[in-house]
Amino acid sequence: MNAVLHLLIFSALAQIEVAESTSVLKHPDFKDRVIPCLQYLVHKEGVEEINDFYIQHFEVDEKGDYLSPIVFWPQGNALILFEPKLGWYFPDDLYISRRYWDLDTDVVPTREDIGGSTYLICEDDARERKNECMNGDHIRIETTITANGRGLSAPVR
Numbered sequence: 001m002n003a004v005l006h007l008l009i010f011s012a013l014a015q016i017e018v019a020e021s022t023s024v025l026k027h028p029d030f031k032d033r034v035i036p037c038l039q040y041l042v043h044k045e046g047v048e049e050i051n052d053f054y055i056q057h058f059e060v061d062e063k064g065d066y067l068s069p070i071v072f073w074p075q076g077n078a079l080i081l082f083e084p085k086l087g088w089y090f091p092d093d094l095y096i097s098r099r100y101w102d103l104d105t106d107v108v109p110t111r112e113d114i115g116g117s118t119y120l121i122c123e124d125d126a127r128e129r130k131n132e133c134m135n136g137d138h139i140r141i142e143t144t145i146t147a148n149g150r151g152l153s154a155p156v157r
Contacts, residue, residue, distance in 0.1 A: 021057040023137050024069055024082070033084050033093060034139065040091035041073070041080075042141045048075040051141045054133040055082065072133035077103045079121070079129050101126065 024030035034055070042051045056069040068083045071094060081099035084090075101107070101121045114120045121129075 021059060022066065023057055024055050025137055027058075027066075029084055030069075030082070033091075034137075035141075036091040037082070037084075037094045038071075038139060038141050041076075041094045042143060044092075044095050045076055046141075046143060049143050051075045051143070053139045053141065054130075055137040055139065056129070056132045057136045069136070070129045070133055072130050079103065079126060079133070 024034050038051075038053050052074055054072040054074075056071070058066045058069040068081055071080045071082050072078075073080065079099075079101040080094050080097050082094060083097065084093045099118075101119075103126060106120050107126050108114055108120050108122055111122045111125075114122060
C-alpha cells in the first residue's frame, strides 16, 4: 500500500508543468519595449529626478504562455500591469495600462472591500505584488532638466 501511494504521488508530481521565472529583459515580447515604456511613463507622470522601477518576473510554462508582469514604481507610488500590445509598438503601454493602481487611493483593507470594482486592490495583494516586483528586475530612469525642458538619461540597471 505504501509503495502504491508513493508511486501515485510521484506520478502526479511528474505531470505538473514546471514553470520557470523569466525576466522581462529576456522575453521577446518585452525586452525591446521595457526601457521606452518606462521612459515614456516618467516623461508623462514622473515628478522625481530619479525613478526606480521593479518589474516582477513572470512565469512561462512549457507552452510559452505567461501572465503579464506587474511593475512597482516607488516614486509614483503605483503598481502597474505591463501588457505590451503584441504586433504593435507603443511606448505608452504602461502609461495607459488597464490596471494602474495608485497606492495612495486604490488600496482597500480587504478583498471584501473591493466589491465589484476593477480599480481597487486589497492591502494583502498590493503587499504581495510589491514583494514579487522587488525580487524581479530593477531599472532606474533618471531625468535631467535642460534648456529645452525635461530630458531622459540612459537607464541604469
